[in-house]
Amino acid sequence: MKLIVEHRGRADEVVVDRQGEVWLVRVGETDYEVDAVTVAGTARSLRVAGSQYEVDLAHLGDGRYEVSRGGWVEELRVQDPLAYLAGRAHGAVAEDSSQTVTAYMPGRVAAVLVEEGARVAAGDGVLVLEAMKMENEIQAERDGVVGRILVGLGEAVEGGDPLFELD
């Protein structure tokens, strides 16, 4: 099966074939023979190139995976080549348009730092979310203009809730 894997800041063509008990996997130009088993739950043991690696795999939906190896966590996306190309075309159109910034954690809105229509630079604080007795500034990830602010002071938000628009 041919796939496109986005990882390490690039997209690689990955070819996966089952060969009896092992997997033959080509990543870009490199061939690997992989023995992969489920240890328990989301834990996997991979034997590859003479070494054993224990990783944890979480499927985040839509071909997105989080692969964790103790401390190191990597997010990857696996797609069939057609979906990948379609996604790229879609992404090119979507660029520069408005973006809704969502909460990456649950919390309570402790402060709103700018007004709607304010011009912000990448790294400027827009909101402050409070959780676990700590205040965390939600910053603009790029330069832009703050559109509608979708939450009010004191409001409780869940992870994934829309917070504000950045045009």
Added chain:
Amino acid sequence: MPGRERPLRKVLVANRGEIAVRILRALREMGIRGAAIYSEPDRRGLPVVLADEAHPIGAAASAESYLRAAAIVELARQIGADAVHPGYGFLAENAEFAAMCATAGVTFIGPPAEAMAAMGSKIESRRLMRAAGVPVVPGGEEALADLDQAASFAESIGYPVMLKAAAGGGGKGMRRVEAADQLAAAYRAARSEARASFADDRVYIEKFLVRPRHLEIQVLGDTQGKLVSLGERECSLQRRHQKVVEEAPSPVMTPELRQRMGEAAVRAAAAVGYTNAGTVEFMLDASGDFYFLEMNARLQVEHPVTEWVTGLDIVRAQIEIACGKPLGPEFDTVEPRGHAFEVRIYAEDPYRNFAPSPGRLRRLRWPDGPGVRVDAGVYEGDEVTIHYDPLLAKLTVWGGDRGQALARLDRALAELRIEGIRTTVPLFQALLEDDDFRRGDLDIEMLDRKLSNGELRAERPAELADLGALAAAVEHVERTARIAAVSPPARRDRWRQTARREGLR
């Protein structure tokens, strides 16, 4: 009731998380019944399931549960608890709570309320320490009358000095002065900044310590008047004033300095009539001078590193002291054996500037084996909520020397698996690669300095760069096959069409 021993049959643990578990463990080992309290979201928490009995104390917010002093004292009375152990945080250093326990006839496992109150005030404790001959950072106390007074005072304590706003906080009205010729400008600037920020332009001078270390001495005092030092802990690795990694002994400690610092700590504790466990915090500067910072009138988070190198059980000692038992001969000449580290595993995301990372602990495997101890407040499947302190667990290790302890810490972190939320583990792994940390070359600003320089980032393990791609690709193929096997053909086709449409939209 000094001098009279009084056994405890039941103790109420007025806390949650790992420290409640730690106290319940000591109680069980001593044959004392342990009663836990819990807020609504903590009903399934580890302390509750390990306790002999557990009682609801209110809603999620701390103010409506773990901080309800009167309700906790009333509960202790109702369930017939002889004593309350407050742990750390919450009500642990609340002198009023300690006094309420005494009034209700419930033993407070900690220092007397008066000692706690005396140490609770920064100005009062500095004055007491100075009177007791404990070195404090030179300066402070008096606001400066004018520039001339500032100049002569700075001269007397020596440059560099720090100008600070008397009403201050948050770095406002603070100016570091390297030499006499900078004083006039800095004095004016500090005063006008203080006036703008606090409507109060009084400033005072303090000696500025260059890259000091944070060292602290664990003390224990019984109710017969015996006070001992259990040696130091090095706690210089802090992120925004929050300790992150501790070790004992300090890499710069000498027997002579330990002796002097231990004696100063005991004098500090004696000056306020201290009993039970406490910690005297000092700053140690590059020239080997140390200064009193504050006294923590409670059990410390990092007490396990002292337990590792002394072989003593500090929580057990606290309970015995509260029973009126005198400190035995094992506390007389305590010398550290080997070396111990503690890393605090917080539910914070080092990839996102240490933002809180609540959620379900999908997977948990603690490290084990020689020289490893885990004090955890959570279990696999448990839910980490946003309501409380993000400390999940403390991983402590012991080795015959610092090098072996570092190797064990490295090994233990490699065994550890926490999945479902992000933790500070990658920071510790990065620290283990840091030359300054490995050499023990530490100061209190080092961690913040390195983090703001972009150092100590989690690094991709060198051994196999494509590992993530291999794991995800194989998983994806197996997953796709599984979905195909369980989906009826009609639905599968429609799902594919939708996927294509979504992709092309």
